[in-house]
Amino acid sequence: MGIHYKHNNNKNKMKNAGLYGDSAGQEVMDFRWGRSRGEEGIAVVINFLLANARLVLGVGGAAVLGIATLAVKRLIERAGRAAEDEKVEQKMSESWEELGLVSASPKSIRKGLESVVMKHVAKATKPQKADLCQPQQQKSSLNEKPVNAAEPQRPKSLQLSLTLQDRLQQYYSTRAALVPEVVHRAESLALDICIEVQGFLHSTNPDMPLGEMSLGGSLLDDLQVVRADHACLLVPLQLEPSLWRLIPGEETLLTHPLHWMVRRVNLEYFPRGRSYWDRFLVGGYLSCRALVSMLSKAVMETMNWPSLSSTLDCLVRPVLGGDELKLEIRPERGDTLFISVVPVLREADVVLTAQVELTQPWDSAWHLSLYPWETQRLTQLDSADQGVRRALLKTLKAVCRHCPALRPLTAAPLANLILHLSDTDVDWSEGCLSGRFQQCVWELIGYLEQGVLPSYFKPSVNMLNGVTEEEVDEMGFMLYCAVSEPDILLI
Template sequence: MAEFSQNRSKRRDGEVLGGAVDFLLANARLVLGVGGAAVLGIATLAVKRLIDRATTPRDEDDAKGDDSWQDLSLLKATPRLQPRPPPAALSQPVPPPAPSLSAPEGSADAGPQTSPQLSSPAPPLCLTFQEKLLAFERDHVTVPGAHVSLAKQLAGDIALELQAYLRNKFPDLPFGALVPGGPLYEGLQVGTADPVRLLVPLALEPGLWSLVAGSDTVAQDPRCWAVRRTQLEFRPRGSSPWDRFLVGGYLSSRVLLELLRKALIASVNWPAIGSLLGCLIRPRVASDELLLEVQHECLELTVAVLLAVAGAQDGDLLLAWPLEGLAGNLWLQDWYPAEAARLRALDEQDAGTRRRLLLLLCAVCHSHSALWRLGRDRLAQVVLHLGEQEADWAEEALGEHFLQALELLLSSLEQASLPSHFNRDVNLLDGLREEEIDDLGFALYRGLQAPEGLL
């Protein structure tokens, strides 16, 4: 009975608010004119629907749960940006204000003095969104060359030390040479947001292993591959040093990850290695990934240690990754090398700015309270989709492409679908919960209404 009374009270409050909204719309044309009233009507209708939902009992509200993105679409119908003149390059000099004339000082012999004319203050400098975006790039995206060189040196030294450790600790396991790489080496590094990728390749014997697509396994995961042991009738179990990591006839990424995790946390003498290299190195214990935090007096660096197996095609990599459920023993397809190569090829053919757009998106989203969930992998796919659709990738269009990327992300979230550029069966939004998608959609909508607020 109390719940029924509460629902009646909510309905009365909603009727009062709804009446106020109707009165506002009825008088909007007199104040704002026809065009302004239309814009206000769209936005007010969406607000009224949100009020109705807030004052609707739980049972009715559950039935309307699918309308949340329709409300967002109504709000998107309002004008996003006013027409603006073509953006000017940030490097163009700003003309200095005209020098102010000081009033002449009077003297005893001077004649009648006219009243001093005070110069009006110079108008504030109004930057376009393009100019603000380029200023943000200069201040928050560009990494000093000295820091890049130092980070590469530290990553290379850590790779050599870790390689020596693995050969001494596991002499029977044929690990390949450790290779540092990633955004730092591709010119795609954003501050300290992206870790250096330290690949630990597994040298598997030719003819004893084959790859099975994840969609053909019980996990039915198109992101992954299974590494199956073959030729057991001729080379029985135990013939390969990797056979001890088999689970159900497949090389288990989970078992290998756990082996390396224990070694990195408990066995490696990181204080001694750090002292030798002039820095402090600590494994990140709480992370599911194998991460090393490196602190130098000049910079901070994160190194991601990645167990890798060569993929089905040249250049493809499969990574041991902390996956959930039935996919826990599978190997994740690594699209980063293909993404970086494709963006570089597209930019080189038309002197484009696709990689700069990716850097800007990564920098903006990394520091945002909600957008950080998007991550480099999803943002790279958005830039690839835009990069092959749009024709003009000159610097003057960078601001417009930034807004187009936000719009594409928003429409993808509305559909809960962002297909991978390299495998359309992979939906890059599958790992997000419904409430996370709602938070991302709202943050992107606000960003489109006032993009300067993201910078």
């Protein structure tokens, strides 16, 4: 028994496609309770509830089905906590009466579910909303002017829209946006690490053809939220154009649009050994895993980290035990900063990254980063119409980071969601922030119901790949509640 969604069974957690530096298999929900009495009858009622809900709700019913399932689960858990069998029957009877499901039609089932769930949500969020809005209410009362009875009153919907607009702006400034001084301090520290790693590699491997190292990711693009705690150190590899060819994933045996390969060519004229990178060839292709392994030994296991820590007055050490090349920096003040060391290959507007954690189990596969394309497109659109797409993206990222139910939604799917909306909605002015925010909530519910959020630049790539069924249920429930009570996302 469970709610079945059409999404991939990949057991890996969703990761941001690109250089964000942000860094589960499919399960059928199994409701268990400890008492045997009445189990068969309860199961029949639950099956009847879900079957009728599916019949009524159709294509758009995933969110309400999620609410139905969680509501029924809550009722069963409530019954399971009773001390005596009589209390079980009494609790279950009261619960079904509350939902109005006894001898009810499918239409009344849906209405009862929505009213009960929203009643509990409103009750739970009322104190938090009152506390959060108190300073704003005090400020408005000081400047409040007497209302003339003859003056037309604003429509209720407009008042709600303006209130949400103010709440979003307050949330952005207090919860999403980072203090410039904090960002500058993190960037300066990351740059110091970059200079030290580059100098060490040049001195120990002078024949390795590397370009100028640089920092990248959301910290440098003003897209990081909540804390300045991660960045990317980009290590560009210089390949001879006549000896190497970048092959799109669709043209390889992998057939994955984000898994590219780097083939060694012209071996008949330029045999192996003409290029420094020939030592990492596996089956005629440049092995991503072999290259990452070399850098791990050359940097992570060789650099004198205690000496570097003493020089920079902070603790610097490699994060060992995984495929990712990552450094941990703990300054005397401020948040811990993680820096991912990412080898990259560039050709025109194509950026390939050596991230084994994204391309495993294929040792020779390279990852096509869509992050530069997404960031550039968002910037271009906002520059053209003075839009708030980037501000909306940062707000949504902060909401998902603060809300446990929405944490599986990382930066990449949210960015692609906004890019898709930009093709259909023309007004992205500052005054429309609340409208676009609510629309994102609606669109996410639809994408979760389908189990597919296509990549903006690669439609064959599902940005929800790897999200489990249980996570979909929890996210759908939270977002559906936010349709009527958007403030629950801004707590």
